[in-house]
Amino acid sequence: MRGKLIVFEGVEGCGKTTQLKRSQQWFIDSGWQSLLQAKGYVSQLITTREPGGTDLGVKVRQLLLEQSIAEAMQSRAELLLYAADRAQHVDGYLTPQLHQSTLILCDRYTDSTIAYQGYGRGIDLKLISQLNDIATGGLESDLTLWLDLDAETGLARTRQRGTLDRIEQADVSFHHRVQQGFTELAQRYPQRITHIDASPPETEVAEQIQAVLSQKFSEWYGVERIKDKG
Numbered sequence: 001m002r003g004k005l006i007v008f009e010g011v012e013g014c015g016k017t018t019q020l021k022r023s024q025q026w027f028i029d030s031g032w033q034s035l036l037q038a039k040g041y042v043s044q045l046i047t048t049r050e051p052g053g054t055d056l057g058v059k060v061r062q063l064l065l066e067q068s069i070a071e072a073m074q075s076r077a078e079l080l081l082y083a084a085d086r087a088q089h090v091d092g093y094l095t096p097q098l099h100q101s102t103l104i105l106c107d108r109y110t111d112s113t114i115a116y117q118g119y120g121r122g123i124d125l126k127l128i129s130q131l132n133d134i135a136t137g138g139l140e141s142d143l144t145l146w147l148d149l150d151a152e153t154g155l156a157r158t159r160q161r162g163t164l165d166r167i168e169q170a171d172v173s174f175h176h177r178v179q180q181g182f183t184e185l186a187q188r189y190p191q192r193i194t195h196i197d198a199s200p201p202e203t204e205v206a207e208q209i210q211a212v213l214s215q216k217f218s219e220w221y222g223v224e225r226i227k228d229k230g
């Protein structure tokens, strides 16, 4: 059976990385992993991210997020770098894993490009859609969890960590436009994108995500929902 691509999206500091790790652990603790593996539906669960899910992607991520280049990065150059990272990720990693029945949890994917480069930078949305098609070869997520959090709260969380990367340093109006982008995407694609309230404490956000994942596993694999242990 083909694997599934589950994507976590949202503004800076919305808690994607935290929840991705929690979901990975919950998959084991809840018994879903042993059930789906025993039935042969899923081989393994892996986590990955964009940018930076491949060796090439790690280099591209450095170019995109570190402040090491003296000249300002132009928006279309930025767009193409994200696309290059994605093309490598899809062809070199995601697609082969999906062919091996892997369940993939991915930190950001195509919606980030629409939200950041489209709504944030103001690049034409049709152009971004074309480029996303080229970079993905048509691979869409099976489920996107949108961790909805206002931009200020997310930025405050990232500031507590200390250093800010190149994109986190953009002015707050940029981050408001990004949030607007995610909001509109969720309205446009309700079948694919599921809304998660990311403002409560971590454990409550995790419970919302676990409920969605349990429901999706039942739907995708036709197995009875089991009682979550944690």
Ligand code: T5A
Residues within 6 Å of the ligand: 010, 011, 012, 013, 014, 015, 016, 017, 018, 019, 049, 050, 051, 065, 082, 107, 108, 109, 110, 112, 113, 114, 116, 117, 157, 158, 160, 161, 167, 168, 198, 199, 200, 201, 202, 203, 205
């Ligand atoms: N980008 C990416 C584009 O512009 N276009 C694209 O096409 C793509 C793919 C990626 C950057 O690239 C941009 C978007 C980004 O700017 P990144 O480092 O991956 O860079 O940036 P983020 O994805 O934003 O990662 P962050 O680590 O900054 O945010 P997360 O993962 O959402 O948040 P997380 O889990 O690290 O949590 C942040 C802090 O908040 C705390 C955590 O402990 C942590 O300290 N926290 C909570 N605090 C209170 N309540 C909760 N519920 C909390 N959950 C987490």
